[in-house]
Amino acid sequence: MTMHSKKEAWQSFLLVSPSLLAVAIFVYGFIGWTGRVSLSRWTGLLPDFTWVGLENYRKLFGDARFQIDIRNTVLFTAVFVLGALLLGLFEALLLDQGVKGEAFFRNLFLFPLAISYIVTGVVWRWLMNPASGTRLSGLNLLFERLGLHFLINDWYTTPFWGIVFIAIPAIWQMSGFTMAIYLAGLRAVPDELREAARVDGASEWQIYTRIVLPLLRPVTLSALIILGHMSLKVFDLILAVAGKQLALDVPAVYMWQTTFDGNFYGQGAAIAMLLLLSVAVLIVPYIWYTLRAEEEA
Amino acid sequence: MKRGRLVRGLTYAALILLSLFYLLPIYVMLVTSLKGFDEVSLKTMWDLPRVIRFDNFIAAYQKLSPHLWNSLNMVLPAAVLSSILGSLNGYVLAKWRFRGANIIFPLILFGIFIPYQSILIPLVQFVTRLNGGSGLVGLVLAHVVYGLPITTLTFRNYFAGVPKEMVEAAKMDGAGLLQIYWSIFLPISIPAFVVVLIWQFTQAWNDFLFAVVLTEPAYWPMTVALNNMAGSQIVAWNVQMAGSFLTALPTLLVYIFLGQYFLRGMMAGALKG
Numbered sequence: 001m002t003m004h005s006k007k008e009a010w011q012s013f014l015l016v017s018p019s020l021l022a023v024a025i026f027v028y029g030f031i032g033w034t035g036r037v038s039l040s041r042w043t044g045l046l047p048d049f050t051w052v053g054l055e056n057y058r059k060l061f062g063d064a065r066f067q068i069d070i071r072n073t074v075l076f077t078a079v080f081v082l083g084a085l086l087l088g089l090f091e092a093l094l095l096d097q098g099v100k101g102e103a104f105f106r107n108l109f110l111f112p113l114a115i116s117y118i119v120t121g122v123v124w125r126w127l128m129n130p131a132s133g134t135r136l137s138g139l140n141l142l143f144e145r146l147g148l149h150f151l152i153n154d155w156y157t158t159p160f161w162g163i164v165f166i167a168i169p170a171i172w173q174m175s176g177f178t179m180a181i182y183l184a185g186l187r188a189v190p191d192e193l194r195e196a197a198r199v200d201g202a203s204e205w206q207i208y209t210r211i212v213l214p215l216l217r218p219v220t221l222s223a224l225i226i227l228g229h230m231s232l233k234v235f236d237l238i239l240a241v242a243g244k245q246l247a248l249d250v251p252a253v254y255m256w257q258t259t260f261d262g263n264f265y266g267q268g269a270a271i272a273m274l275l276l277l278s279v280a281v282l283i284v285p286y287i288w289y290t291l292r293a294e295e296e297a
Numbered sequence: 298m299k300r301g302r303l304v305r306g307l308t309y310a311a312l313i314l315l316s317l318f319y320l321l322p323i324y325v326m327l328v329t330s331l332k333g334f335d336e337v338s339l340k341t342m343w344d345l346p347r348v349i350r351f352d353n354f355i356a357a358y359q360k361l362s363p364h365l366w367n368s369l370n371m372v373l374p375a376a377v378l379s380s381i382l383g384s385l386n387g388y389v390l391a392k393w394r395f396r397g398a399n400i401i402f403p404l405i406l407f408g409i410f411i412p413y414q415s416i417l418i419p420l421v422q423f424v425t426r427l428n429g430g431s432g433l434v435g436l437v438l439a440h441v442v443y444g445l446p447i448t449t450l451t452f453r454n455y456f457a458g459v460p461k462e463m464v465e466a467a468k469m470d471g472a473g474l475l476q477i478y479w480s481i482f483l484p485i486s487i488p489a490f491v492v493v494l495i496w497q498f499t500q501a502w503n504d505f506l507f508a509v510v511l512t513e514p515a516y517w518p519m520t521v522a523l524n525n526m527a528g529s530q531i532v533a534w535n536v537q538m539a540g541s542f543l544t545a546l547p548t549l550l551v552y553i554f555l556g557q558y559f560l561r562g563m564m565a566g567a568l569k570g
Contacts, residue, residue: 008393099308122523180563180564287406
C-alpha cells in the first residue's frame with residue numbers, strides 16, 4: 001500500500017463518511033433498535049420499551065405458527081436449494097458440450113432472474129391452479145391434454161407438502177444463476193488437465209466424475225450459501241402465489257403480518273432477529289472466507 | 298461415433314425440453330394478454346389467440362399506469378444516487394485505504410445480505426417522520442441506503458484493477474484526491490456504472506417489501522399494485538396476466554439489451570467479482 005499524507009487520509013475519510021454514517025445508522029443502528037424492540041413488551045401502535053427480557057423469543061418457540069414456519073423453511077430450503085443446484089449444474093454440463101446456439105440457451109435460462117418475484121408468483125399462481133373437475137386449468141389442464149393424468153395434483157394446496165411446490169417457481173427463477181456460476185467454473189478447468197486424463201486413458205465420464213466435479217466444489221459452496229440465505233428470506237414469492245395462508249407461512253411473512261397488521265412489534269422484532277441470526281450464520285463465514293482468499297491472491 | 302451422435306441428440310433434446318420449462322410462463326402470459334375478452338377462458342388458456350386483441354393490455358394499463366409512473370419516479374433517482382455514492386466509496390476503499398478500512402469493508406458487505414425485516418420497524422418509523430407517511434422520498438432513501446453496500450463493492454472491485462502507479466503519477470503532478478477521481482477514475486468507470494445502474498434499477502423495480510411498508514396506495518409502485526390486483530377477486534386472471542407482463546417488461550428489456558452487464562451485477566452480489 002502506498003503512503004498517503006495526513007491531509008489525504010482525512011480527505012478520503014471525509015469523502016466516504018456520509019455513506020459510512022448511513023450504513024452505521026440504517027444497518028447497524030436499526031438492527032440494534034430492532035434487537036431492543038424484541039426485548040420489549042411493545043404491542044399496539046404506540047412504542048412501549050418496557051423490558052421483558054427474552055419473553056418474546058420464549059413465546060415464539062412455543063408458538064404453533066412459528067413451528068409451521070420452521071418446518072416450511074426447512075422443506076422449502078431443501079427442495080429449492082437442491083433443485084436449483086442440480087438443475088443449474090445439469091444445464092451448465094449440457095452447455096459445456098460445445099452445442100450450437102449456446103448463447104441463446106444460456107440467455108433463456110437466465111432471463112427469469114431479471115423478473116420480480118411478484119410477477120413470477122402471479123403467473124405461477126395460475127399455472128399451479130389447484131381447481132379440479134370442469135374447472136381444471138393451468139398445468140393440470142395441460143397434463144390432462146397431454147395424457148399425463150398422473151401428474152395432475154393439488155400443487156401448493158397439498159396438505160403438509162404444499163410449500164414444496166412454491167419451490168418450483170423459485171427454481172424457475174434462480175436456476176439460471178447456478179447455471180451461470182457452474183458454467184464459469186467449468187470453463188475455468190484447464191484443458192490440459194482434461195487432455196492429460198484422456199492421454200492416460202480416462203473415459204469422458206471419468207474425467208467429469210474424477211476431475212471436473214471435484215474442482216467445482218468451491219462453486220457449489222458459494223451457490224449453496226447464496227441460495228440458502230435467499231431461501232431463508234423468501235417472502236414476496238409466497239405472497240404472490242398464495243397470499244397469506246397459514247399452511248404456507250414462513251418467518252418473513254409472519255414478521256410482516258404480526259408487526260404491521262397485528263401491531264405485535266415485540267414479537268415481530270424477535271422473528272426478525274432470529275431471521276437475521278440464521279442468515280448471519282451462513283453469510284459471516286462466507287464474507288470472511290472470500291475476503292481472506294482475495295488477500296492471499 | 299454412433300454413440301457420440303446419440304449423446305448429441307440427447308443433449309439437444311434436453312436443452313429444448315428445458316427451454317420449454319423456462320418459456321411456459323411467458324407463453325401463457327403473452328397468449329392470454331393478446332386474446333380479446335370474448336376469447337378468454339381458463340379452458341382455453343393454452344390455445345393461441347384466434348384474433349390478436351389488446352383488451353387485456355388496455356384494461357391492465359388503465360389500472361396500473363399511475364403505478365408505472367410511481368415506479369419510474371422512484372427507481373431512477375434511487376439507481377443514480379446509490380451508483381454515484383458507491384463509486385466514491387469504491388474509489389476510496391480501493392485506492393486510499395484509511396486506517397480501519399479492513400474492518401469497515403466487511404461490515405459494509407454484510408449489509409448486502411441482511412434480511413430487511415431486521416431493519417424494517419425502525420425504518421418505517423423513521424420514514425413516517427420524514428415524509429408524514431406519503432410520497433416516495435422514504436422509498437427512494439431506502440433503496441439508496443440499502444443499495445450502498447453492493448454499489449460500493451462493485452466499484453471497489455472495479456477500481457482495484459487500476460494500477461497504483463497511475464495514482465502515484467497523478468500525485469507527482471500535484472493532483473489531489475478529488476482531481477484524481479474526476480480525471481482518471483470517473484472516465485474509466487463507465488462500464489462499472491452501467492453494471493451498477495442496471496442492477497440497482499432492477500432491484501428497486503422488482504422490490505416489494507420496502508414498497509409495501511413505506512408507501513400509501515396512491516404511491517404504490519408496480520409490484521405492489523400488481524400483487525394487490527392479483528389478490529383481489531374482482532380483477533380477472535387474464536388482466537392479471539397482462540399486468541404481470543407490463544410489470545416484467547422494463548427489466549426484461551434491460552436484460553435483453555444489456556444482459557452481460559446484468560450478469561456481472563449478479564456475480565458481484567454473490568461476491569464473485
